[in-house]
Amino acid sequence: MFELQVLLVFMIIGALIAVKAKDLLSSVIAVGVVGLGLSLAFLILKAPDLAIAQLVVEILCVIILIRATIRKDLPFSTSGRWFFNTFITFLFMAVLLGFGYYCMRDLPQFGKPIMKVAQHFVNQGLRETGAANLVSSVVLDYRAYDTLGEATILFTAVLGVLAVMRKIGRKR
Numbered sequence: 001m002f003e004l005q006v007l008l009v010f011m012i013i014g015a016l017i018a019v020k021a022k023d024l025l026s027s028v029i030a031v032g033v034v035g036l037g038l039s040l041a042f043l044i045l046k047a048p049d050l051a052i053a054q055l056v057v058e059i060l061c062v063i064i065l066i067r068a069t070i071r072k073d074l075p076f077s078t079s080g081r082w083f084f085n086t087f088i089t090f091l092f093m094a095v096l097l098g099f100g101y102y103c104m105r106d107l108p109q110f111g112k113p114i115m116k117v118a119q120h121f122v123n124q125g126l127r128e129t130g131a132a133n134l135v136s137s138v139v140l141d142y143r144a145y146d147t148l149g150e151a152t153i154l155f156t157a158v159l160g161v162l163a164v165m166r167k168i169g170r171k172r
Contacts, residue, residue: 003044003099003102004041004044004045007037007040007041007044007099008037008041010033010037010095011033011034011037011038011041014030014031014033014034014037015030015031015034017030017033018030018031018034024069025066025069025070028062028065028066028069029062031061031062031065032058032061032062033092035054035055035057035058035061035062036055036058036096038054038058039051039054039055039058040099040100040103042054043103044103044106049146049150053150053153053154056153056154056157057153057154057157060157060158060160060161061157061160063161064160064161064164067164067165068164121134121137121138121142122134125137125138125142128141129141129142
């Protein structure tokens with residue numbers, strides 16, 4: 001669990017940077033780093049479905065926030081700090097790829113489940129649910145609320161992106 005503690009410290013530092021940053025674009029990027037850290041924490045805790053939902057929502061939220069702040073903060077973000085901005089970008093990519101490699105390395109081999117619940121679903125799923133398809137029985141019977149929550153999150157994120165990106169009805 002040491003890696004999870006390091007990741008949580010990384011997220012706390014990102015949140016503090018988001019609060020203390022002087023320009024809006026840096027704050028938005030720091031908030032995106034915190035959300036990405038949360039997605040990696042879900043991967044470390046063996047919850048890939050939550051990690052995927054968090055990653056999709058975080059990417060869409062960061063796109064919306066950057067779109068909203070880029071016009072107000074553009075001169076500051078393009079002024080003479082190209083070396084610092086490039087260095088921070090590559091540093092962030094290296095940290096992200098390092099954590100991603102660590103998470104992927106820790107996954108079990110294909111066909112070797114590590115959870116006993118999956119074995120119960122395979123052995124008893126069709127008998128308990130009466131469904132013709134085992135995947136559908138798991139998604140709709142055992143994990144119905146989780147599936148509904150993920151679909152609601154994705155639907156809301158798509159609506160938010162469409163609301164920000166539309167051209168009709170926007171004041172000039």
